[in-house]
Amino acid sequence: MNQYQELNKSYINGVWVDGQESTQQNMVNPYNNDVLAKVNIASFDQLNEAFEGAKEAQSSWGQDAELRKKVMTNALSYFKENKEALIEMLTLESGSTQVKANLELDLTIGLMEESIKMVDEIGKFEEKPSIIPNKVNENYRLPKGVISSIAPFNFPLYLSMRTIAPALALGNTVVHKADIQCGLISGSAIAKAYEEAGIPSGVFQSILTTPEIIGDGMFNHKDANLVSFTGSTPVGRQIGKVAGEQLKEVALELGGNGPFCVLQDADIDQAVNAAIFGKHLHQGQICMAINRIIVHEDVYDAFAEKFVAKAKELKYGDPRDPDVVVGPLINEKQVERAQDIINKAKEAGFDMLLEGERIGNILTPTVIGNVDNDSEVAQSELFSPVALITKASSDSEVIEKANATQYGLSSSIFSNDEEKAREYALELAFGMTHINDQPVNDEPTALFGGMRQSGIGRFGSPYVIDEFTEGKWISVQKEFRDYPF
Template structure:
């Protein structure tokens, strides 16, 4: 049985222990505001010990055979499946996710671990020819060494595992720093799962702390060769620059401002359902969420009517209630940010068709119309249950509006003509875009990542294997080479 009381400590060097700081980190339920548990924060010295442990344990991991490694990942999946209900409860309790959201996240985690389970069997090399007589060129794919992972609060279980599992599967040691709002689902729960699965002690370490305690030491430490960060573009920019300064590779999955385009020949009821899912899943706290819904003028009034009817029926409240669609946002700071964003949008000329109430962390849905592309409400990542619905006349106008953003993560196009949708999708400046689907898609074997300020690098499947490994050229001269002098 998974107990919160077993998950409220650091996991360093294969041991569960308190951090060395005198400061405590309170883990709060975002709906009830009650303290779930508390952690004694990790210090820079704890971070140092975690990285050294990962580096040392990697030497043992190198000697574990690929089939034995795969079996550990399979045991991790079995442990999750056996404890699914307990994990659902943790997701509802710690981050205000609904039961539907929790099930969705757990399924993503299972698929990602299953994908990573195959990595030990894919560490392939090549033998390449040479212009030098008697030379054999061998190219080996090897682990980078140690990976530092910094994960966010919105899908912490999955977005931690998204980097942790592939990095381990590719043969690396890992140090994970979960977001301070979700230290269990994003951190110590994962340590527990892999501990129970039989992962060598010290290979995966979890440090629970905040920037006020450790500063930039997590990124600047000399041991990690890759820093994988998922979070805001502002923080990601700082981490990316810091990583490059210290000759580390940054992998950045950052913010988004996705557009969902509805053409006049689309199935409107289906498009409405896709738009609602794209915006309001987990209160809109997903980087791929549709911030802007662009609807061709011929069907704009009908779409608005259907969309408002659907969204008006959403229940906002306790995430433990199976009828709840909209639970709490992560904290009152985010709720206040959304309040200000809505008020600023209205002051700039946006018209609210639905204007939900905001009380503490609960933010009811808001639908804004008469939004111009240059308004702040259309340019910013909202990260909440607030959406802009904007009309357009031609395909060219829709493409222009969709691309009028510094972000480029996801998107969707709805049309009765699939190839028409594909041609439009090709012109959208984003790493991912989906025809007749939601903007929220993540499949463990398909390349995932953004363009522009939405990130650097690609994860999932063979792309994660590529990111978390490096290539080493070893040449063998089988016969004496003739030198010019």
């Protein structure tokens, strides 16, 4: 048994506690439906207790840079020392393949290393010139306060820590709610790391609960100063509406419909290699994953043929097998949603270049060609190993079709003309565009975030510092002023 299967409790004010609700949640392995653990769901009263404890603990935590650095360094060591158990839990609970689980943990460790550098941002100041004689202006960064962190199921460890690590480094306290489907790796494992690291009571709270129990509690609680959410655009709109009424700040990373643009002069073999990875990593359950492949008509046939041939070769099955590329979707509902999209594509008359097979919660790769870019199928976020290929008559039409979506998270362009690709990249209404690469990229120091309906705010260092701190201006008058009255 993995060590984290025994941590089936919420972590509130430094104590592991059972949820007070009568409801119990089975934590299930999506590959074989084995029950990994049973969790008692935390109540609304326990959520209040977590926020109250976080508010009480924030001031002393925010004022002690030495303690913050010590705790964060210890937590980083914990992640490195328990790497194998963390990777196994990612596989067991989220269906991550070995490639994806290792990638996720490496990203998490890199993020934690970068976050430690942020500790000293609190308390130091930047001096600015003044137009008033003998005055000195000082710009400070102060902790935001209590940050409400809500994480998804797809990259459960990394997308939790992307908020938690910099928030704690910058002197905030955190109330964190994992997606209950991945509550062990996304909540309990993180709480254990910080507990072992010596974090004070109340600074980090992990609550295992569901929206049905707490409603809007994570984003309308009076003690939450900022809401950091990664998930669907409809939920993000609801968070924005509720938080906006309270003038509460938000950092939202929402849905995506990432285009993979193949221009006329692209290296087709390399484009296919990149597209296979960017479409099938974690079964396509990534907001940055390729959603639409838009190909210049002159190279469409060659691309489609090679893409299908390579997709047929992808090994599927038990994600514990290091050779497996396609593991299970997170649950039966996601499989049925993917099958519904495939059926709609058939009804629309699109080309079924490769039809996948359902095996439990596994859906083997599906490739659909000549897809109408304006169709319901193309405008849906797929979150599955279903690839859509669309034809364009020119390079400019490739870009035009790429932009024809409400989303604007990540995108990519393949071309042998780097300058042309860069010009097109600036035209793409997406927060991130990758030239001659696929769109699933993240780095600790990169400017990460979306445009349009894909979110508000930016992650990555130093950009996240602005999100998770308050600006404070202090001026010092060195010599007394003469006033006009």
